[in-house]
Amino acid sequence: MVVDDHPMWRDGVARDLAAAGYDVVATTGEGRQAVRIAGAARPDVVVLDLQLPDISGVEVITGLLAALPSVRVLMLSASGEQQSVLDAVKAGASGYLLKSAGQAEFLEAVGRTAAGDTVFTPGLAGLVLGEFRRLAVEPAAGDDGMTPKLTERETEVLRLVAKGLSYRQIAERLVLSHRTVQNHVQNTLGKLQLHNRVELTRYAIEKGLD
Amino acid sequence: MAESSGLQTPLWRAIAVYRIAALVYVTILVVQNVSVYERPVFAWPVLALTAGWTVFTTYAYAVPARRRPPLLVADLIVTMAVMASSAWIVGAAALKDGKPTLAVAWHVAPVIAWAVAGGRRWGIAAALAMGATDLVVRNHYDQAAYTGTVLMLLAALAVGYLVGIAEVSQKRLERAIQMEAATRERERLARDIHDSVLQVLALVKRRGAGLDGEAGELARLAGEQEAALRTLVTGRSAAPVDANAEVDLMTLLEPYASSTVSVAAPAEAVRLPGRVATEIAAAVAAALDNVTRHCDPGTKVWVLVEDEPGSVTVSVRDDGCGIPPDRLTEAEQQGRLGVAQSIRGRVADLGGTVTITSAPGEGTEVELRVPRPSIG
Numbered sequence: 001m002v003v004d005d006h007p008m009w010r011d012g013v014a015r016d017l018a019a020a021g022y023d024v025v026a027t028t029g030e031g032r033q034a035v036r037i038a039g040a041a042r043p044d045v046v047v048l049d050l051q052l053p054d055i056s057g058v059e060v061i062t063g064l065l066a067a068l069p070s071v072r073v074l075m076l077s078a079s080g081e082q083q084s085v086l087d088a089v090k091a092g093a094s095g096y097l098l099k100s101a102g103q104a105e106f107l108e109a110v111g112r113t114a115a116g117d118t119v120f121t122p123g124l125a126g127l128v129l130g131e132f133r134r135l136a137v138e139p140a141a142g143d144d145g146m147t148p149k150l151t152e153r154e155t156e157v158l159r160l161v162a163k164g165l166s167y168r169q170i171a172e173r174l175v176l177s178h179r180t181v182q183n184h185v186q187n188t189l190g191k192l193q194l195h196n197r198v199e200l201t202r203y204a205i206e207k208g209l210d
Numbered sequence: 211m212a213e214s215s216g217l218q219t220p221l222w223r224a225i226a227v228y229r230i231a232a233l234v235y236v237t238i239l240v241v242q243n244v245s246v247y248e249r250p251v252f253a254w255p256v257l258a259l260t261a262g263w264t265v266f267t268t269y270a271y272a273v274p275a276r277r278r279p280p281l282l283v284a285d286l287i288v289t290m291a292v293m294a295s296s297a298w299i300v301g302a303a304a305l306k307d308g309k310p311t312l313a314v315a316w317h318v319a320p321v322i323a324w325a326v327a328g329g330r331r332w333g334i335a336a337a338l339a340m341g342a343t344d345l346v347v348r349n350h351y352d353q354a355a356y357t358g359t360v361l362m363l364l365a366a367l368a369v370g371y372l373v374g375i376a377e378v379s380q381k382r383l384e385r386a387i388q389m390e391a392a393t394r395e396r397e398r399l400a401r402d403i404h405d406s407v408l409q410v411l412a413l414v415k416r417r418g419a420g421l422d423g424e425a426g427e428l429a430r431l432a433g434e435q436e437a438a439l440r441t442l443v444t445g446r447s448a449a450p451v452d453a454n455a456e457v458d459l460m461t462l463l464e465p466y467a468s469s470t471v472s473v474a475a476p477a478e479a480v481r482l483p484g485r486v487a488t489e490i491a492a493a494v495a496a497a498l499d500n501v502t503r504h505c506d507p508g509t510k511v512w513v514l515v516e517d518e519p520g521s522v523t524v525s526v527r528d529d530g531c532g533i534p535p536d537r538l539t540e541a542e543q544q545g546r547l548g549v550a551q552s553i554r555g556r557v558a559d560l561g562g563t564v565t566i567t568s569a570p571g572e573g574t575e576v577e578l579r580v581p582r583p584s585i586g
Contacts, residue, residue: 006409012417082477099412100436100469102419122474122512130476130517137519162474163527163575164512 001043005029005053020107031055035063045114050077061091074113086127090196095119118186125162148191157184217376221326226268232316233264243309248301256295256312263288277327285320290343293317297347306350318362325370333366411436437469456481462491475515493556497526497576505530521582527575532568
């Protein structure tokens, strides 16, 4: 499923995906509609433009995951709006790509998203690193050891991703398997998303029960 | 002088109110004391003049354009004249006895007017002139006489100072409003560009990427423009750098992002003193310059900014040709290696360290680590 408010771009992406052998089950330009039809269309992967005219990227992702928990979301954005990219990742998106990425890169990213991998750009790795540092420094409000931390290895891997090394190069440099590098990257995202869910639950309990 | 200040109008109104209240006070005193005056008959015309002048100045000062020397000087002279006439009307004996002048309290109004119109200096000048007249007319120099003059001087000083501050804050407010308007306009443009031009350029680049010859070249150019434009519209706006004020390092580094340079950073501002941020940005520029000079065109560069509690680390990595390890030392011994030198020099000045790692064919990585200066 392709969600993008720019018709030319939306059709172009859909055509590319179809040409590469993917089955494009739906296209739309609105976030609300995307959430509405996701349950019926049952896409495996949603290619989502982060800036939609009606609702925010975070809302679309939350809505999509609620309607279809197994769906994997690959975000695209024409510009690196950093905070919104970070928020979208925390909300559960599994990959991020700039629209300026080449066609091959894009198709590879869709393939990897479909296979359950995370797709990181160096920029996203920098954002995630920064977010973990912020969480570590931030005085934890009523925290009980819930602040997520990266292991040394995970930090090392993320730094190398942010410096533009491919997973293969990182594996070579750290003498790890490609799969292990992949897992490390995926774990960092998992920790952020889990933390985000815990925070949201805590917030809901505070608001709802008091 | 300070006509733009939003505090001016209420201050002038306050002076008018003060003058009217003082007039009432003067009238009461004259009625009470007229029996002991040396020439009581003339007290009434002078009181009439005082009242007339009060009415006149209330209207005259209401117009901002008239709050200037001709009226201010006339105000001061008329008030001094009323006060001086006391010497003749009230008489030396009554004055010496402690009876007030015909302008008591009322004579402070023009002094405050001067302070509001011209700031501290004008206020002090008017207070001194008025105070001197007061002392001469009173003809007796006890503590009460001096206290009146000193109070007037202090009032002029305080009002003048207040007006100065109001003027400065008014200017700041105006500048802030201007900047906000500019930022909003920029955001509007960014949205428009994002929704239209960027999308089309990215599309052109994508569709044409596989094509040969001129079409492929056009697609590549479109891609470059897309990256440049993206940086332009999303870059955090770079304000002029003040050496001491804190700035977001990213406002200086993000403009370097292009189709070959990726800039990775935390989502939140990387706050550093302006001087430190400028030096880091210059060092990064030197590193990027080094890449363009020594590596093939199209060499990709990744800049990573990490904000740690005690320090800020910036890494600049390229996938270019790399530098053979012996060439680095060799060049250093020969006293050239301008670029690396300028990076090292700048970072050393900030108390930081530079690590350059490189191998032929593996690209070069320059890592700058700068300690965060303690706040305070």
